[in-house]
Amino acid sequence: MEQWQKDLMEIVETMADEVERFFLGMTDMVDAFFELTEEISEQVQTSIVTEVDQYLQEITEPFLEAYWELEDLVVDADPGFPYSVEATAEQNPACVGCQNYHGHVYGGNLLVCAMHPHGWDDGNCPDWEQG
Incomplete structure (x- = not known):
């Protein structure tokens, strides 16, 4: 095999290694992006659920208290x-x-x-x- 063929094979192998490293880096970056978005969505969901629970509790609590008071009146009647x-x-x-x-x-x-x-x-x- 002549020198230029060996040099070409070496360049192709180097290029293949660099492309592989590039795509592995991209895969790591995409994985990190998905992990980050998953964490953010969990935090958003947790905060939304917490806020909705608090809101529902603020709304329903007075009605439940009134209902329990009426129930006490009916039972005591x-x-x-x-x-x-x-x-x-x-x-x-x-x-x-x-x-x-x-x-x-x-x-x-x-x-x-x-x-x-x-x-x-x-x-x-x-x-x-x-x-």
């Missing part, structure tokens, strides 16, 4: 608190449309009216008045 019951064809049919019908429950007991506290047995109450 007297179970015997009066409520009304309408006269129907199934329950107290003699009282439907009667002016004397009271129809409130007190302590679990229905007060139908002053004349007949427990209601009338059949459909023709003698004290029925148009309401």
Whole structure:
């Protein structure tokens, strides 16, 4: 092999080594770039999640406190608190449309009216008045 061929082979090998080193350096740089962007995105995500959690907590906390206060009021409420019951064809049919019908429950007991506290047995109450 002549000298110029050896020199050319040496130049080609040197050039191949330099190109390989260049691409290895580029690979290292790209890897470092991806690591950096991954770290930045994790930090951004962490800070956003933290801020959103704080914001949601600031918004929902007053509502939850109000709900818990209402729940305490409902639990503390007297179970015997009066409520009304309408006269129907199934329950107290003699009282439907009667002016004397009271129809409130007190302590679990229905007060139908002053004349007949427990209601009338059949459909023709003698004290029925148009309401």
